[in-house]
Amino acid sequence: MALADQAPTGARINPAAAPGRSWIERIPPGWWIAVVVLLAMPMVANNFWLFQVMGWSFILGMIAVSLTFLAGYGGMVSLLQMSIAGLAGYMVAILGPSGTTSISLGLAWWIALPAAFLVAAIFATLSGALAVRTEGIYTIMITLAIAAAFFYFTRQNYTIFNGYSGFNLVLPPRLFGVNWRDPVPFYYLCLGCAALCYGAVVYISRSPFGLALQGVRDNPRRMAALGFNVTAHRVAAHALASVFASVGGILLVWQNAQIAPGTIGIPAAIDILVVAVIGGLRRPLGAFVGAFIYVILQVFSPDVLGVFGFSAERFKLIIGLGFLAVVLFSPDGVLGLWDRWRARRARRVDPLTGAPR
Amino acid sequence: MDKFARNHPVWALVIALLVAVFLWLVLAPWPAELEAAVGRKRIFLNALLGGITLGALYFLVASGFTLIFGLMRIVNLAHGSLFLLGGYIGYEITTYTGSWLLAFPIVFVVVGLLGLAMQRFVFAHMEGEELRQTLVSIGLSVVLADVMLWYWGGQSYTTLAPAFLRGPVELPLISSINPTSGEAIFIRYPSVRVWILVAAIVIGVAMWLVLNRTSLGMLIRAGVDDREMLAASGVRIQLVFLAVFVFGAGLAGMAGVVGGTFQSLSPGEDTRFLLASLVVVIVGGMGSIVGAAIGAAVIGVTEQMGLVYAPTYSVVFTFLIMAAVLAFRPQGLLGAGR
Amino acid sequence: MTLTRPDDRPAQMNSGNALELRGITKMFGALAAIADVTLTVRPGERRAVLGSNGAGKTTLFNCITGDFPATSGIIRFFGEDVTAFPPYERIRRGLRRTYQISSLFAGLTVIDNVYLACRGVSRNRYSLLRPRTDDALVHAAEMLVEAVHLTAVRDRLVGELAYGQQRQLEIALAMSGAPRFILFDEPAAGLSPTERRDLVAILTSLPAHIGYIIIEHDMDVALRVVESVTMMHNGRIFKEGRPSEIEEDPEVQELYLGGGHG
Numbered sequence: 001m002a003l004a005d006q007a008p009t010g011a012r013i014n015p016a017a018a019p020g021r022s023w024i025e026r027i028p029p030g031w032w033i034a035v036v037v038l039l040a041m042p043m044v045a046n047n048f049w050l051f052q053v054m055g056w057s058f059i060l061g062m063i064a065v066s067l068t069f070l071a072g073y074g075g076m077v078s079l080l081q082m083s084i085a086g087l088a089g090y091m092v093a094i095l096g097p098s099g100t101t102s103i104s105l106g107l108a109w110w111i112a113l114p115a116a117f118l119v120a121a122i123f124a125t126l127s128g129a130l131a132v133r134t135e136g137i138y139t140i141m142i143t144l145a146i147a148a149a150f151f152y153f154t155r156q157n158y159t160i161f162n163g164y165s166g167f168n169l170v171l172p173p174r175l176f177g178v179n180w181r182d183p184v185p186f187y188y189l190c191l192g193c194a195a196l197c198y199g200a201v202v203y204i205s206r207s208p209f210g211l212a213l214q215g216v217r218d219n220p221r222r223m224a225a226l227g228f229n230v231t232a233h234r235v236a237a238h239a240l241a242s243v244f245a246s247v248g249g250i251l252l253v254w255q256n257a258q259i260a261p262g263t264i265g266i267p268a269a270i271d272i273l274v275v276a277v278i279g280g281l282r283r284p285l286g287a288f289v290g291a292f293i294y295v296i297l298q299v300f301s302p303d304v305l306g307v308f309g310f311s312a313e314r315f316k317l318i319i320g321l322g323f324l325a326v327v328l329f330s331p332d333g334v335l336g337l338w339d340r341w342r343a344r345r346a347r348r349v350d351p352l353t354g355a356p357r
Numbered sequence: 358m359d360k361f362a363r364n365h366p367v368w369a370l371v372i373a374l375l376v377a378v379f380l381w382l383v384l385a386p387w388p389a390e391l392e393a394a395v396g397r398k399r400i401f402l403n404a405l406l407g408g409i410t411l412g413a414l415y416f417l418v419a420s421g422f423t424l425i426f427g428l429m430r431i432v433n434l435a436h437g438s439l440f441l442l443g444g445y446i447g448y449e450i451t452t453y454t455g456s457w458l459l460a461f462p463i464v465f466v467v468v469g470l471l472g473l474a475m476q477r478f479v480f481a482h483m484e485g486e487e488l489r490q491t492l493v494s495i496g497l498s499v500v501l502a503d504v505m506l507w508y509w510g511g512q513s514y515t516t517l518a519p520a521f522l523r524g525p526v527e528l529p530l531i532s533s534i535n536p537t538s539g540e541a542i543f544i545r546y547p548s549v550r551v552w553i554l555v556a557a558i559v560i561g562v563a564m565w566l567v568l569n570r571t572s573l574g575m576l577i578r579a580g581v582d583d584r585e586m587l588a589a590s591g592v593r594i595q596l597v598f599l600a601v602f603v604f605g606a607g608l609a610g611m612a613g614v615v616g617g618t619f620q621s622l623s624p625g626e627d628t629r630f631l632l633a634s635l636v637v638v639i640v641g642g643m644g645s646i647v648g649a650a651i652g653a654a655v656i657g658v659t660e661q662m663g664l665v666y667a668p669t670y671s672v673v674f675t676f677l678i679m680a681a682v683l684a685f686r687p688q689g690l691l692g693a694g695r
Numbered sequence: 696m697t698l699t700r701p702d703d704r705p706a707q708m709n710s711g712n713a714l715e716l717r718g719i720t721k722m723f724g725a726l727a728a729i730a731d732v733t734l735t736v737r738p739g740e741r742r743a744v745l746g747s748n749g750a751g752k753t754t755l756f757n758c759i760t761g762d763f764p765a766t767s768g769i770i771r772f773f774g775e776d777v778t779a780f781p782p783y784e785r786i787r788r789g790l791r792r793t794y795q796i797s798s799l800f801a802g803l804t805v806i807d808n809v810y811l812a813c814r815g816v817s818r819n820r821y822s823l824l825r826p827r828t829d830d831a832l833v834h835a836a837e838m839l840v841e842a843v844h845l846t847a848v849r850d851r852l853v854g855e856l857a858y859g860q861q862r863q864l865e866i867a868l869a870m871s872g873a874p875r876f877i878l879f880d881e882p883a884a885g886l887s888p889t890e891r892r893d894l895v896a897i898l899t900s901l902p903a904h905i906g907y908i909i910i911e912h913d914m915d916v917a918l919r920v921v922e923s924v925t926m927m928h929n930g931r932i933f934k935e936g937r938p939s940e941i942e943e944d945p946e947v948q949e950l951y952l953g954g955g956h957g
Contacts, residue, residue, distance in 0.1 A: 077491075134683070144434075207826075209822055211811055219799070223811075224781070224783050225794075228815045273495065316502070
């Protein structure tokens with residue numbers, strides 16, 4: 001199966017791979033540059049860039065990285081991650097304060113937020129338990145069907161989800177006297193959450209749970225013959241991935257200040273898959289790279305399309321064709337292209353002198 | 358049948374009772390108390406017939422989907438796009454030539470050719486890579502959806518049924534008893550829908566016959582059960598794949614013409630019918646035509662009954678059926694055990 | 696998930712048999728792959744199962760581990776009825792197996808493969824914390840890698856290993872986490888003469904309390920590492936005895952040893 005080719009590899013148990021150097025010294029210089037650029041960005045970038053482009057990229061990236069975790073490490077391509085993110089967002093709107101006062105309970109953030117994570121995790125566990133009843137390619141169909149059912153349900157249900165209109169005026173709590181929806185604080189909030197999610201996925205991939213998940217992906221039957229309960233492991237992965245998706249979903253609600261069924265529709269669910277695949281399912285970083293590319297295209301393609309006399313709606317065509325190109329020609333995504341380009345460049349360098357041939 | 362009754366006497370009794378109650382509900386005039394409790398029998402019959410007709414449409418779309426999956430393990434998520442494209446083309450043909458019937462062969466050929474191109478130039482190159490094929494089909498559905506939106510816009514179209522199919526037809530089902538004259542009043546139902554049902558049954562029976570009574574059908578069924586064996590037997594399996602893909606795509610296109618006639622066509626209908634196919638096939642079982650028929654009928658009737666009797670939760674019923682099937686019989690009602 | 700942790704339980708005191716099969720039958724459709732197999736193996740006993748291809752040897756293993764549950768019959772493992780248990784519950788009770796075609800995790804390193812095998816029968820299978828360098832299981836995994844002579848390739852991806860090395864890793868996985876009984880499915884298949892000698896050394900140096908059943912076509916390997924032999928034919932047991940008896944049995948010689956079924 002194609003997944004096996006795209007499988008992230010190289011999980012090493014031994015944390016002291018390079019003896020004598022602390023973990024800080026082992027971080028490659030490219031990462032330091034990225035950290036500095038990201039931290040310093042508010043000094044040069046305008047509010048639109050910080051809030052709309054970067055904030056949205058981080059949010060999409062977090063939802064997509066939950067899919068990367070399931071698909072890349074667990075071999076389960078789930079189209080449910082947007083629904084889970086949306087449910088967490090809905091829960092924040094329903095339990096916390098919103099403009100729809102007839103439904104929203106207006107609970108304090110320290111109750112509403114944990115409850116939102118919990119409800120999303122329960123939903124993810126139950127639907128995950130259904131999806132792992134069958135193997136492989138069925139997962140994608142079953143999760144798509146569940147995502148659709150949830151979308152139609154939110155649209156038809158007015159007592160809990162407020163139907164078509166959903167909830168508006170869903171704002172983040174005013175902690176430490178900061179308005180977290182101001183562009184700069186929101187940027188740092190998203191950056192911090194995204195870094196945590198990314199770090200957690202990388203860390204967990206080399207923990208016993210993460211290693212076992214990769215074992216389940218590569219060879220479920222053998223995993224059972226080593227004493228692992230494969231089904232339970234898969235369901236647990238769904239539950240764990242829901243945490244990353246929920247963080248993204250809650251931030252998304254705060255960014256838009258509203259949530260409605262359209263947020264979790266089928267096109268949105270597919271967009272998450274598109275984002276993760278364009279970036280590359282091989283590595284967690286791919287989710288964020290894919291999200292950035294997607295957001296850039298989404299935000300700036302209307303202007304470019306307008307120049308050539310096309311409607312802004314043709315953005316979908318560009319995304320679709322780009323997605324097709326990636327799947328057809330670089331199944332491990334943009335990051336895979338990058339890896340291959342670097343490998344080719346390294347080969348061109350003379351191994352003895354280091355000079356280009 | 359006998360075996361089932363002998364092995365599960367209690368279940369057999371329960372099923373027999375349910376069937377009897379159902380038949381009584383359909384055939385007998387309802388007493389006043391029942392009508393007072395759940396509403397007019399006419400509403401019930403209309404929902405039931407509507408569900409079965411909808412199920413017929415679902416069957417036309419889903420049967421191609423299930424065959425393609427069963428044989429090639431391709432989850433073609435662009436199947437709904439083929440449905441919508443067929444509907445639009447059918448609308449254009451009917452509008453320009455004035456002939457509704459002419460739309461069917463043309464749409465079958467055009468959409469079938471598109472399916473041929475998809476299988477020949479895309480899917481065949483990544484055989485065995487199930488996930489990649491699925492991803493490609495998602496990409497195709499996104500592209501097709503936007504191209505169709507580009508050309509046909511966001512408004513909704515309804516194809517006009519030909520004159521001989523317009524108007525209602527009286528069915529031999531009692532709707533109610535005229536309280537004054539004591540005469541039975543029979544249900545009247547749009548004739549185009551009746552014909553859609555008849556056509557779906559004819560196509561379904563024909564498919565079943567081809568699959569079970571011809572050598573091509575034997576090949577396809579052997580392939581659904583064991584693809585390696587078929588590949589090893591020296592049959593030119595690519596040709597079989599191509600034929601099934603073309604047929605499945607063409608059928609989805611023709612279903613689009615039908616859907617455009619008795620419902621309407623607009624962006625988003627592709628996703629709706631893709632999802633219907635998914636649920637039908639999950640419930641009925643992958644690769645089984647009879648399973649698709651049963652699944653389609655169950656889902657269609659559930660959807661319509663839900664709309665009439667519990668509009669808020671109609672989606673939930675459909676979903677609960679799917680969840681129950683997955684929980685207790687993950688391979689689907691008639692799917693091969695694995 | 697069960698609330699009681701079976702792997703924490705003290706070893707079950709038992710009737711005296713490591714493995715006890717009663718009337719095991721496995722049907723594939725109308726075809727009986729194995730029929731009415733009854734077999735007992737004492738703790739620490741080492742036994743070979745011989746027979747031509749299609750005799751049902753591997754199917755027997757699949758029934759014992761639960762990879763493919765038996766159609767009928769009863770399986771007791773150290774006195775406990777495990778017939779209805781899923782594979783992982785049987786493994787957690789000390790049963791292990793190797794596969795005829797190496798069944799490994801190609802995308803992980805050698806040490807990670809062995810570490811997973813040690814994890815599978817330990818607690819904290821769901822731990823999200825990375826193991827520390829002094830983790831007991833990491834140490835156990837290192838020891839196993841050394842025991843099967845794979846230390847030189849411990850950080851290589853398993854997909855890149857030579858065939859013989861994969862076979863050795865296969866054995867390391869089966870030896871992980873205090874096994875009580877191991878099923879070896881043709882461990883010598885495809886190995887060079889030197890590698891076969893290594894294999895015999897590994898098998899004979901297993902702690903005495905670990906019993907095993909070995910399926911093997913190479914009589915030189917099979918008869919040197921076991922104390923009893925079971926012959927299977929067409930899914931049934933037709934002879935049991937000591938290696939010397941089996942070797943000299945005219946019927947057996949007729950069927951296998953002389954028949955060129957290497």
